[in-house]
Amino acid sequence: MLLQWELDRPSTDPKSAEHIGILVPWANTVVEAELPQWGRGRTVWHYARLVPEHGGTALDEDFLSGLVEAVPGALHQLSRLPLGRVYLACTSAAFTRPRRLIDVSDGHPVRVVSAFEAILTQLRAYGVRRIALATPYPHKVTETEVIQFAERGVAVTGAVSLGLADGYADVTTDEQLALVDQLGKDAVRQADAVVLSCTGWPTRSAIKVLRRRLGRLVTSSNAAIALHALQEHT
Structure with a gap:
């Protein structure tokens, strides 16, 4: 089991880095700033934006539903990349709509894991x-x-x-x-x-x-x- 402090330990073999997809809410500016600082050189992060249909950014019912419904399109953006797995980088969308998240990501060839x-x-x-x-x-x-x-x-x-x-x-x-x-x-x-x-x-x-x-x-x-x-x- 990896220990928490190992997040800050850089890799000694960058060539072994795994490619990971990240689905990011379209107004989120933190995910892309924080993730590369953890596990430096051991993971290559590839990002796709989740754009809710209603075009808002406030965390409400429409926003959360919109993010989950945008998952298939974001997965398609990453579909040509050699990914080990994909993460949904919105915790609240996952725990408020767990069943719908399973439905929209079902059948994707790469495992989708939520932040939650x-x-x-x-x-x-x-x-x-x-x-x-x-x-x-x-x-x-x-x-x-x-x-x-x-x-x-x-x-x-x-x-x-x-x-x-x-x-x-x-x-x-x-x-x-x-x-x-x-x-x-x-x-x-x-x-x-x-x-x-x-x-x-x-x-x-x-x-x-x-x-x-x-x-x-x-x-x-x-x-x-x-x-x-x-x-x-x-």
Whole structure:
């Protein structure tokens, strides 16, 4: 099993790098900035944009549905590439519409893994059964994620959210740290790990600070995607 810190270890053999497809919400500016910094030289990321039909960027029902419906077209953009697998880099679209995501990606020759599934895989690998959850999402979306974690066997000891529908890339590290502080000591103490859900906010700096401060596993959507890709390639 790869350890979390191995995300920051560069490859000694760049020729062995695996090619991975990433389906990115069209207004997301963080995924392409963060993923190449993890597992440097061991993964080559190829991106396709998910454009919702209604043309919005705010995280609402139309946006989430639009992203999932855009998956087949984005997969087609990547269809000529020698990919090991493809990741859906939108956590909330996956846990709010899991059945539809399976329907639209069914039959694709390359496995499609959602950011939410990557998080769950990492938690299972580390034996995590309880998490404290922090998100930038609207509160109802965060509540849905809590339910989905519970249905997948992961209890949420506490959950906090910024209540934002858009502008996730502008959330600062200090704001993330303050948000995690709102969880309270009991919720964090009872948790085996802290999860910063959402691919759209930058989490690398916050993860490093929180690991030292809390003394336990801290992960995020983008970190889980990167670790899943490296683990599958090992």
